[in-house]
Amino acid sequence: MSLYDTNFTGWDWGIVGVYLAASIVIGLWANRYVGNLSNYLLAGRTLRIRLALATMTGTELGLVTVMYSAELGYLQQYASLYLALYEAAFLLIIGLSGFVVYRLRQTAVLTIPEYYERRYSRGVRVVGGSMMVVSGVLNMGLFLKAGAQFLTAISGLQDPLYLKLIMTGLLLLVLFYTVLGGMVSVVITDLVQFVVLGIGMLVVTWFVVSHIGFDGLQDVVTVHDGYVDPTSAVNPTNPNVPAAGIGGGKMVQMAVVLFTALMLWPAGASRTLAVKSSEVAQQLYLYSTIPFLARRALPVLWGIGAFAFFRMNPELLNAFQNEVAASANGGGTGVSSLSATPLFLAKIIPTGILGLVTAGMVAAFMSTHDSYLLCWSGVVTQDIVAPLFGPLSQRQRILSTRISIVVIGAMLLVWGLWYETKANLWEYMATTGTVYLAGVLPVVVGGLYWKRSATAGAYVALLGGVTGVLAMGPAVNWMNLKLKSVQVSFHIENWHMVLATFAISSLGFVVVSLLFPQQTKPSSHQPKGTT
Amino acid sequence: MNGWMILWTVTLVVGVVGFIGLLLTVSLGAFGELRLMLEELREDTRESAEHPEVLDEAT
Numbered sequence: 001m002s003l004y005d006t007n008f009t010g011w012d013w014g015i016v017g018v019y020l021a022a023s024i025v026i027g028l029w030a031n032r033y034v035g036n037l038s039n040y041l042l043a044g045r046t047l048r049i050r051l052a053l054a055t056m057t058g059t060e061l062g063l064v065t066v067m068y069s070a071e072l073g074y075l076q077q078y079a080s081l082y083l084a085l086y087e088a089a090f091l092l093i094i095g096l097s098g099f100v101v102y103r104l105r106q107t108a109v110l111t112i113p114e115y116y117e118r119r120y121s122r123g124v125r126v127v128g129g130s131m132m133v134v135s136g137v138l139n140m141g142l143f144l145k146a147g148a149q150f151l152t153a154i155s156g157l158q159d160p161l162y163l164k165l166i167m168t169g170l171l172l173l174v175l176f177y178t179v180l181g182g183m184v185s186v187v188i189t190d191l192v193q194f195v196v197l198g199i200g201m202l203v204v205t206w207f208v209v210s211h212i213g214f215d216g217l218q219d220v221v222t223v224h225d226g227y228v229d230p231t232s233a234v235n236p237t238n239p240n241v242p243a244a245g246i247g248g249g250k251m252v253q254m255a256v257v258l259f260t261a262l263m264l265w266p267a268g269a270s271r272t273l274a275v276k277s278s279e280v281a282q283q284l285y286l287y288s289t290i291p292f293l294a295r296r297a298l299p300v301l302w303g304i305g306a307f308a309f310f311r312m313n314p315e316l317l318n319a320f321q322n323e324v325a326a327s328a329n330g331g332g333t334g335v336s337s338l339s340a341t342p343l344f345l346a347k348i349i350p351t352g353i354l355g356l357v358t359a360g361m362v363a364a365f366m367s368t369h370d371s372y373l374l375c376w377s378g379v380v381t382q383d384i385v386a387p388l389f390g391p392l393s394q395r396q397r398i399l400s401t402r403i404s405i406v407v408i409g410a411m412l413l414v415w416g417l418w419y420e421t422k423a424n425l426w427e428y429m430a431t432t433g434t435v436y437l438a439g440v441l442p443v444v445v446g447g448l449y450w451k452r453s454a455t456a457g458a459y460v461a462l463l464g465g466v467t468g469v470l471a472m473g474p475a476v477n478w479m480n481l482k483l484k485s486v487q488v489s490f491h492i493e494n495w496h497m498v499l500a501t502f503a504i505s506s507l508g509f510v511v512v513s514l515l516f517p518q519q520t521k522p523s524s525h526q527p528k529g530t531t
Numbered sequence: 532m533n534g535w536m537i538l539w540t541v542t543l544v545v546g547v548v549g550f551i552g553l554l555l556t557v558s559l560g561a562f563g564e565l566r567l568m569l570e571e572l573r574e575d576t577r578e579s580a581e582h583p584e585v586l587d588e589a590t
């Protein structure tokens with residue numbers, strides 16, 4: 001058996017093709033339901049609980065989630081499941097208490113930056129919207145590559161050119177139906193994608209467990225010395241690389257990032273704002289506990305299966321490790337640790353079913369991309385273009401949103417083609433997300449729950465989030481070199497900088513709000529430049 | 532099996548079983564909700580079509 005052997009055949013390509021064509025038809029059809037801006041951005045705020053749950057799951061259970069969770073399962077085995085527990089626990093807390101989401105939905109804003117203007121000032125809205133888009137686009141930067149890596153690995157395509165062509169093709173398809181139908185087509189396709197993806201995930205889990213067996217999954221720990229205890233900073237499968245481990249500090253970092261992201265990540269928040277009432281918003285979080293647990297736990301299990309599979313086949317493990325090393329040095333076929341799980345699945349899932357599973361994964365890819373593109377583009381129009389160049393009519397706003405979708409899509413393509421990350425995909429996403437999350441946490445929570453929150457504090461908190469770029473790999477390496485050159489033995493880790501960014505933004509918000517209190521009462525009326 | 536492995540096994544089992552339940556519950560009800568959503572949007576779109584001037588009002 002060679003590394004690129006696959007059960008993926010022309011039949012499977014056919015199944016994927018039919019699914020993609022159906023998505024185009026839905027996009028065209030949904031366009032007839034876009035009568036105004038509210039329809040386009042929030043599907044007229046008509047979502048009920050089950051539909052909201054399907055679209056929330058469709059959005060947040062993207063192929064990129066599957067890929068980074070499976071990658072963590074392969075690299076950190078069982079220990080990486082702490083993230084699944086975190087998400088379930090945090091959603092339960094938010095769903096039971098309604099913390100932030102209930103009050104945020106009560107404000108009836110279209111976007112989070114619109115809330116900034118209502119509570120603070122128009123300037124805060126523009127700055128906050130800009131930070132959100134920069135962070136969001138950076139965060140999405142590797143989605144395309146992850147999706148294309150899945151498809152090339154599972155189908156056995158080895159030429160790196162295919163990676164680029166697939167990235168471009170997938171992006172064009174998503175752009176097409178998102179530009180046309182906005183949130184209406186996103187909701188409809190999300191529902192179909194939820195069903196297709198859900199069945200696909202269960203099928204994959206069945207094949208993984210059948211192939212590896214419960215004994216094989218147990219052997220990961222007992223025979224192959226797999227990683228089980230996340231509080232230990234040493235990964236027993238890679239003990240000489242500190243970054244390969246988890247440990248207490250990284251667990252704290254992930255707790256802060258995940259708790260904030262679950263409440264305030266714009267794509268998720270847009271679902272909170274699109275539901276019919278505050279009560280439904282709170283229910284949505286409570287009922288999302290299970291799908292969010294599953295979105296991490298199931299792909300981690302596949303990654304653990306891939307780890308066991310490669311350990312059972314040492315010749316394949318050697319070939320895989322050689323390819324990863326070659327690709328990291330600029331050669332090879334672009335294979336990375338992300339490819340381990342799809343390469344494994346390509347060998348154990350039979351022809352035909354593999355096509356259905358791949359269609360499910362393509363569904364996951366599209367359902368995340370469409371929502372994210374619409375979300376960031378809506379923010380560009382509503383919170384940057386309209387406040388700066390408005391007033392704008394609804395027609396102009398829809399046009400501006402459509403143009404933004406295409407521009408952001410082009411930026412994603414360029415970023416995805418040339419940026420290479422040394423960290424694992426999840427760490428890249430947590431770091432880029434921090435640029436936005438560190439600022440939004442004090443500004444929104446303070447705005448909703450603390451009367452003395454002030455505009456000056458909001459500016460400091462949002463701009464403090466920029467510190468988050470220092471948590472990216474090249475910046476951390478540069479700082480460590482500087483420390484070494486001045487004989488300081490302390491070694492900076494990525495999570496130090498992420499936590500420092502949250503601390504800077506939150507402390508800055510409180511201190512500056514107290515030093516420069518709000519001169520005028522926050523407005524409760526509909527702000528200019530909003531609909 | 533140590534404590535961590537018991538915790539991870541429970542996490543995986545709850546994840547799989549819960550996801551099956553959710554898939555059934557949501558799939559059975561969401562298509563009906565989609566129909567209601569489209570009816571409401573159709574009405575909204577008709578109103579917008581009857582008053583196109585609203586779409587051109589700058590706000």
